[in-house]
Every structure is written in structure tokens, then in C-alpha cells.
Amino acid sequence: MEKDYTTVRRILAVVALGQMVAALGLMAYGLTKLGLNTTQSSIIMACSLTLYWVLMDILEPRITHRFDGIVPEQKTAYYKFIGLDLIGYIGILVFLFSMGGNQSTGLIGAVVFAVVMKPKRTNQNIFYGIEPIPGTEEEEEPEETEEAEEPAEIEEDK
Numbered sequence: 562m563e564k565d566y567t568t569v570r571r572i573l574a575v576v577a578l579g580q581m582v583a584a585l586g587l588m589a590y591g592l593t594k595l596g597l598n599t600t601q602s603s604i605i606m607a608c609s610l611t612l613y614w615v616l617m618d619i620l621e622p623r624i625t626h627r628f629d630g631i632v633p634e635q636k637t638a639y640y641k642f643i644g645l646d647l648i649g650y651i652g653i654l655v656f657l658f659s660m661g662g663n664q665s666t667g668l669i670g671a672v673v674f675a676v677v678m679k680p681k682r683t684n685q686n687i688f689y690g691i692e693p694i695p696g697t698e699e700e701e702e703p704e705e706t707e708e709a710e711e712p713a714e715i716e717e718d719k
Contacts, residue, residue: 634697
């Protein structure tokens with residue numbers, strides 16, 4: 562069953578990345594040959610990023626039945642991770658739309674993307690069951706450690 566999930570994930574990843582490459586190609590061709598302006602090319606990238614988000618964050622878990630048998634905390638982590646991912650992509654879009662214009666706004670978008678990636682990854686790992694759910698017994702298990710030997714006292718020469 563896991564092999565089927567892996568196959569579906571790979572297919573969706575190839576489709577998502579393929580459409581991103583196609584959008585970049587269209588944007589480059591449009592800028593050089595068709596005379597697209599930066600706003601039009603940014604709109605192409607916005608549509609491409611939105612499609613990527615839908616394919617990888619919304620469609621992939623539904624097709625691979627990732628919601629079967631999950632606990633409410635995992636579902637909450639899912640909503641947090643897709644929300645944070647969306648916020649990160651909006652930060653990228655702000656960066657793209659501000660290129661050639663207000664650079665400080667673009668930097669804010671890049672910083673937003675960077676800031677949301679850590680909590681997004683944590684919630685994504687909780688949803689997929691890679692990390693334990695915070696506050697559960699699984700997370701709070703103390704590690705068994707052997708008692709350390711007491712260090713020998715070092716005599717100082719006087």
C-alpha cells in the first residue's frame with residue numbers, strides 16, 4: 562500500500578514541478594519574445610505557485626488517503642502546515658511582484674517565507690506521522706540513560 566502512495570506522490574511531484582518549469586519557460590519566452598511586462602510574468606508565476614500548492618498540499622493527501630485513521634491533532638497540524646505553506650508562497654509572490662520596484666517590500670516577502678518554513682515543516686511532519694504529536698505520551702517518554710560514573714577527583718599538585 563505504501564508503494565502505491567509513493568508512486569502517486571512521485572507522479573504528482575513530477576506534474577507539479579513540470580508545470581513550474583513550463584511556467585518559467587513561458588515567462589522567459591514571453592519576456593524576451595512577446596514583450597510581457599513584469600506584472601504579467603509575476604501573474605504567471607502566481608498561478609503556477611498556486612497550482613503547485615493545490616497539487617502538493619491539498620490533492621496529494623486526499624489522493625493518497627492520508628486522512629484515513631489520523632487523530633484530531635494531526636488534522637490540526639495539516640491545516641496549520643497548509644496555511645503556513647500558503648503564507649510562505651504569498652511571501653515569495655510579494656518578493657516576485659516587487660522585483661524592479663520597492664526592494665524592501667520584496668525582502669519582507671522573502672523573510673516571511675523563511676520564517677514560516679520551520680513551523681510549517683514541523684506541522685507537516687506531525688501530520689505525516691514523522692514527528693510525535695506534542696503533549697502525547699509518545700513525545701514525553703523519558704529516554705532511559707545509564708547512570709554516569711562519578712568522575713574521579715583530580716589531585717592538584719601544590
